[in-house]
Amino acid sequence: MQAVMNSFRETLANARHVLILTGSGVSAESGIPTFRGPGGFWRKYQATSLATPEAFAANPSLVWEFYEYRRALVKKVHPNEAHRAIAEFQERLAKKNRRVTIVTQNIDELHQVAGAKNVLELHGSLFRTRCTKCKIKETNHGIPICPALAGDISAEPNFVSSNIPLDELPRCSVQSCKGLLRPDIVWFGEGLDSDILDKTSEAVETCDACLIVGTSSIVYPAAMFAPQVAQRGVPVAEFNLETTPATREFQYHFEGPCTVTIPDALADPAAAASEED
Ligand code: BV8
Ligand code: ZN
Secondary structure, eight states, rough: HHHHHHHHHHHHHHHHEEEEETTHHHHHHHOOOOOSSSEEETTTTEHHHSSSSHHHHHHHHHHHHHHHHHHHHHHHHHHHHHHHHHHHHHHHHTTTTEEEEEEESSSOOOOOOTTSSSOOEETTTEEEHHHHHHTOOOEESSSSGGGGGGOOOOOOOOOOOOOOGGGSBBOSOOOOTOBBOOOOOEEOOOOOOHHHHHHHHHHHHHHHHEEEOOOOOOTTTTGGHHHHHTTOOOOEEESSSOOOTTTTGGEEESSSHHHHHHHHHSSSHHHHHEEEE
16 A cells, blocks of 8 residues: 555656545544435435425525535535645645636535645635525535524434524525525535536646545536546545545555545655655
8 A cells, every 4th residue: 555655756856736536424523414324414405305405495494504514514624634734735835826626516615724725616615605595605604604593503313494484594684685595505406616626627637636526426526526537547545444436547546544645645755765865
């Protein structure tokens, strides 16, 4: 294993533009449940059944309770060794005029909290809202996001919904609008932001090394990018607890918790060399 890791580290040492794609597995050890692990449920719902425009239209209170629960949870946790190693790697390469593009499926902003720059959020963020009426997008880190969503939001399986009246859910701050806000998050069946997709495609086309970290590679179009890099003949390394439907596409697969494997892969060769002296 170490010889294989050394060969991948060698690839990174010469790379001019590294693409790092992450999924919920990179935040798992910070205490945020992944989608397909045991934590993929909230109350009696599959997370993915609430992450849809239909669910929001049918019961906006329930969907806001789901997202406020996750906003409050994320505010209580911290980036882990994998987030930090990725941010430090990006900073170190930037000093040598080499690029590291970070593309995440996560909406927890933990890469940014760890210091990563220009993170491309394929599926949006828990801390941005979009007005369903005037479409204005606003950053919002407030907990609770509105008085009606204050207090401990239950995750108890039998707790159905607080049925918060529409006018007490988050509303647009534009006086003449006051429209109902939604999380600025890409739900199933919704298109991704075209500017984010363009920047991601540019990185897929131009990178000369790629890491894919903590994703089951099930959700599209996010699952398509790393295989596209591999098809260009560029080395791709998958970091996961297990193999995935995409593993066979990649040159490397490093099995284990990413808080162990990612710091090992991204460690500064100069620091390692000076330690040996
Ligand atoms: C679109 C925000 C069209 C919401 C998310 C049938 C076939 C193929 C595709 C489809 C289909 N039916 C429908 C589709 C399309 C659909 C899709 O792909 N569905 C899947 C389920 C089949 N995609 C869409 O709907 C997308 N939009 O196609 O629109 C369109 C186009 C133009 C115009 C209009 C419409 C939109 C998808 C985005 C949905 N939003 N997130 C929210 O978060 O609430 S997706 C959400 O789920 C995440 O963002 C992420 O993308 C996905 C979860 O996946 P992972 O991150 O991989 O997490 P998971 O739990 O699955 O895996 C964790 C991994 O980490 C595991 O492998 C585990 O082993 C590993 N791990 C765990 N711990 C660790 C670890 N690894 C290392 N260390 C550890 N410690
Ligand atoms: Zn508005």
